[in-house]
Amino acid sequence: MAMQETDVTLDQAIRRLNARAWGISVGLICGLGLFLATNLLILRGGPNVGQHLGLLRAYFPGYSVTFMGSLVGFVYTFVIGYGLGRVVGTVYNKLVESS
């Protein structure tokens, strides 16, 4: 009986996600995604660089389709991604603990 309880506790401990690690991972994916997309457009060049991606400046003040803008965008999207990843980790852990 005691062994079963230990196993259940162990199971719950094992199934937990590291919420902070999830936050950083999702943040990095989002941040690097925008960073790379912006810089790829800059490298490709053309008459109107990043016509559509540039619309993000409405939500991210300071962002533009330039190298500096990509750094600013990285920070914004990293923060948003971190928040989302943290939510996933926290909600998952709560549900696993209660199940």
Place this chain on the structure above:
Amino acid sequence: MSVYPGPERGRGLPPAEGRGGPATTSSETTQPLSRTQEMQAARDVEMERANRVLRLAFAPLHKRAFGIAIGTACGLFMFLFTALHLVIDIPGALRLQLMRAWFYGYDVTWLGALIGTAWAFGVGFIGGWFIAFCRNLVIAINVFLTRTRAELRQTREFLDHI
């Protein structure tokens, strides 16, 4: 609950006399036996620890919980994004109402935000559940292949002795 079938019980070191040692009295024979038992117990503990580490490495994701977690994150994002448009007038903002092409009933209103949240939760749940399913499947296939290879290797060694 242990994954490992159990250490090689009964296959520890044989008693001293079995190993060609000198004849000993009964009190002397008990000492090597207890040492063997101690070694066996230590090995058991080590195996149990290894089991825990292995289980941690190959622990499956809880599909429903992961689906709900991803769904919650998507729903929350959708709600906050719509609410941002409702609260602040953003010049040059995206035409979010176009989302109604995919999310039936969605609109840039508070009611639409709730409907959008429900939709995003549903889509996120399905996506999250499927991601967890695929991840568990890949882990299970990996474990199966590794175990099969190990068993085949053992069998090969066994056949060499025939």
